[in-house]
Amino acid sequence: MKSLRLYAILYLIFLYAPIALLPIFAFNDGTVIAFPLKGFTLEWFKELLTIPALHAAVLNSLIIAVSSALIATCLGICAARAGTRFAFPGKKGILGLIMLPLVLPEIIVAVSLLVVLLQLGLPLGSWTVVLGHVLMCTPFSIAILNSAFQSLDVSLEEAAIDLGETRWSSFRLITLPLVMPGIISSLLIAFTISLDEFIIAFFLTGTNPTLPVYIWGQLRFPQKIPVIMALGTILVLASVILLAIAEYFRRRGVARTGQADAGGFL
Amino acid sequence: MKDTLGVERPIIALENVEKYYGEYYALRGISAEIRQGEFFSLLGPSGCGKTTLLRTIAGFEELSGGRLMIDGKDMKRVPANVRPTNMVFQSYAIFPHLTVAENVGFGLRREPLSRDEKARKVAEALEMVGLRGYGARAAHALSGGQRQRVALARALILEPKVLLLDEPLSALDKKMREQMQTELRRLQRQVGITFILVTHDQEEALIMSDRIAVMFEGQIAQLDTPQQLYRRPNTRQVGEFIGVMNFLPATATVSDETHIEVEAAGLGRAVIAPDQLPGGWHPGQTQSVGIRPETMSILFPGETTDRRVAIGTVEDLSYYGDMTYYVVRLDGVDRPMTISMKNLVGRPVLDRGTEARVAWDARSLVLFA
Ligand SMILES: Nc1ncnc2c1ncn2[C@@H]1O[C@H](COP(=O)(O)OP(=O)(O)OP(=O)(O)O)[C@@H](O)[C@H]1O
Numbered sequence: 001m002k003s004l005r006l007y008a009i010l011y012l013i014f015l016y017a018p019i020a021l022l023p024i025f026a027f028n029d030g031t032v033i034a035f036p037l038k039g040f041t042l043e044w045f046k047e048l049l050t051i052p053a054l055h056a057a058v059l060n061s062l063i064i065a066v067s068s069a070l071i072a073t074c075l076g077i078c079a080a081r082a083g084t085r086f087a088f089p090g091k092k093g094i095l096g097l098i099m100l101p102l103v104l105p106e107i108i109v110a111v112s113l114l115v116v117l118l119q120l121g122l123p124l125g126s127w128t129v130v131l132g133h134v135l136m137c138t139p140f141s142i143a144i145l146n147s148a149f150q151s152l153d154v155s156l157e158e159a160a161i162d163l164g165e166t167r168w169s170s171f172r173l174i175t176l177p178l179v180m181p182g183i184i185s186s187l188l189i190a191f192t193i194s195l196d197e198f199i200i201a202f203f204l205t206g207t208n209p210t211l212p213v214y215i216w217g218q219l220r221f222p223q224k225i226p227v228i229m230a231l232g233t234i235l236v237l238a239s240v241i242l243l244a245i246a247e248y249f250r251r252r253g254v255a256r257t258g259q260a261d262a263g264g265f266l
Numbered sequence: 267m268k269d270t271l272g273v274e275r276p277i278i279a280l281e282n283v284e285k286y287y288g289e290y291y292a293l294r295g296i297s298a299e300i301r302q303g304e305f306f307s308l309l310g311p312s313g314c315g316k317t318t319l320l321r322t323i324a325g326f327e328e329l330s331g332g333r334l335m336i337d338g339k340d341m342k343r344v345p346a347n348v349r350p351t352n353m354v355f356q357s358y359a360i361f362p363h364l365t366v367a368e369n370v371g372f373g374l375r376r377e378p379l380s381r382d383e384k385a386r387k388v389a390e391a392l393e394m395v396g397l398r399g400y401g402a403r404a405a406h407a408l409s410g411g412q413r414q415r416v417a418l419a420r421a422l423i424l425e426p427k428v429l430l431l432d433e434p435l436s437a438l439d440k441k442m443r444e445q446m447q448t449e450l451r452r453l454q455r456q457v458g459i460t461f462i463l464v465t466h467d468q469e470e471a472l473i474m475s476d477r478i479a480v481m482f483e484g485q486i487a488q489l490d491t492p493q494q495l496y497r498r499p500n501t502r503q504v505g506e507f508i509g510v511m512n513f514l515p516a517t518a519t520v521s522d523e524t525h526i527e528v529e530a531a532g533l534g535r536a537v538i539a540p541d542q543l544p545g546g547w548h549p550g551q552t553q554s555v556g557i558r559p560e561t562m563s564i565l566f567p568g569e570t571t572d573r574r575v576a577i578g579t580v581e582d583l584s585y586y587g588d589m590t591y592y593v594v595r596l597d598g599v600d601r602p603m604t605i606s607m608k609n610l611v612g613r614p615v616l617d618r619g620t621e622a623r624v625a626w627d628a629r630s631l632v633l634f635a
């Protein structure tokens with residue numbers, strides 16, 4: 001038992017030490033990333049406000065993340081509903097294929113998408129990044145929404161139809177509110193994934209870089225590194241908050257329909 | 267519900283209704299007429315197609331063949347949401363994100379009623395099922411029995427012509443179930459709506475129904491009143507499914523129009539009346555007779571009777587306090603039979619292995635193929 005605990009602690013240190021370094025150097029009053037620390041400063045955070053290229057990248061990333069999250073969640077709703085409600089030939093195989101990007105190396109997905117797009121002669125731009133991100137996010141959305149739809153009694157919608165509602169209105173009045181926590185959770189997770197994603201964005205972006213691509217570009221300039229540390233600190237904080245909210249909604253959804261928790265991502 | 271000739275029109279008419287899922291025939295030619303205002307039960311073992319038939323009537327399943335009429339109208343291409351039926355689901359299907367009142371009033375959403383009228387109707391419906399004052403409660407926090415009542419109120423608020431109930435009591439514990447059985451019966455008499463109840467519990471069907479359709483493998487084996495079903499089952503299968511029935515190998519011969527002579531193993535010869543034969547039945551087809559445990563009695567030593575007497579041995583017994591169930595093997599028969607006896611004052615409980623003199627009547631024999 002003791003060695004197991006030691007292992008767990010070492011593992012956590014290994015996992016989180018690099019991330020812990022981010023805020024440490026973000027507030028450090030020195031351009032060199034090295035110990036000993038010099039002193040406390042907000043200089044690097046202030047500098048973030050003065051870089052137009054950074055602001056453009058942030059805006060671009062936000063637009064891409066919002067679009068990807070919306071599209072992936074809509075696709076997820078359709079797939080999860082079809083998967084939990086109807087039986088059709090090849091259902092397992094089709095769902096398996098949809099979930100494949102979860103385990104495929106991102107670089108493979110990125111390169112193959114790039115090849116296809118270039119072959120088709122389509123111009124690269126924000127929309128191609130959205131395309132790639134939808135591909136990455138949809139499996140997560142499906143997994144989250146599946147658990148939301150699965151915990152739903154099939155007769156609920158039938159009961160609404162029986163009481164005079166149409167198919168669509170019973171979906172809107174009964175199913176949608178009940179899976180709403182799952183939808184919100186899916187939107188947030190997909191948004192976070194898209195916001196942080198680098199490889200696909202790097203390959204498929206046109207002239208406007210996303211935030212991670214911009215950061216990568218700045219790493220060539222050593223004097224910019226403390227600023228990047230500050231930016232990284234903000235990003236980590238934002239991601240953690242978004243994921244926590246997503247998990248909160250997922251759990252609330254499970255509790256609302258009175259089911260046992262089948263586990264999520266967190 | 268009388269037509270122009272003054273003939274009672276059935277509220278539901280099933281004409282050779284069929285339903286198949288791919289190769290599998292779930293319903294194989296169901297024909298029945300369900301009368302206005304009756305408490306009708308569909309009874310049968312698991313998988314016999316009860317739910318399928320109920321869902322076909324509700325409009326959730328399309329017919330593969332045959333015809334379904336509700337109140338004189340063909341229901342082909344009439345979707346579930348406009349049929350004059352409402353359903354109480356097995357899981358109750360209470361909307362968990364709504365309050366009790368919102369659940370009960372859900373069907374009124376599309377009715378052209380004022381807010382006050384709707385609230386009044388909801389209050390009335392809650393009152394009717396004994397949930398007065400529960401309107402503001404969250405629906406997901408109710409007990410099983412309360413959910414059941416909410417589901418009932420929700421389905422009855424639209425005053426359907428037919429209320430469909432799919433095993434509504436199976437999720438309740440024994441005591442609650444018995445209470446709800448009485449209450450459902452009372453409610454049905456009060457509102458006068460036709461109830462169709464699906465159940466696999468024969469006792470429940472007998473207690474509650476005006477008429478019962480016994481189903482096996484997608485077909486109706488017998489449609490009758492509870493008494494008729496119990497006393498005169500058409501087939502061995504029905505006799506076995508409803509209550510307990512003992513079967514003895516037998517042959518029958520007709521001596522004249524009104525006398526049919528039966529020779530049953532262990533019991534001997536008996537003359538029975540033609541009304542003891544199932545309808546459309548030729549006595550020569552007889553292969554066995556059935557007899558219910560409570561129609562026989564074991565005579566205690568010294569007791570005399572003017573009934574017929576057969577001799578056997580007590581093989582086993584189960585003592586239930588008010589009753590004793592004896593397993594008796596009649597001389598010359600290889601299968602033992604069950605005989606139930608009330609434990610009256612002064613009547614001793616017999617031991618295993620003692621000789622049993624079994625008194626029986628020719629009137630209680632039922633003939634089977
Ligand atoms: N959607 C379906 N697809 C294929 N087969 C089905 C479908 N629905 C029902 N069946 C089959 O039809 C048969 C009758 O089912 P049904 O649900 O009507 O039985 P039941 O009498 O209600 O049984 P239970 O008492 O177990 O509820 C079963 O063998 C079932 O497997």
Ligand SMILES: [Mg+2]
Binds near residue numbers: 316317
């Ligand atoms: Mg059923």
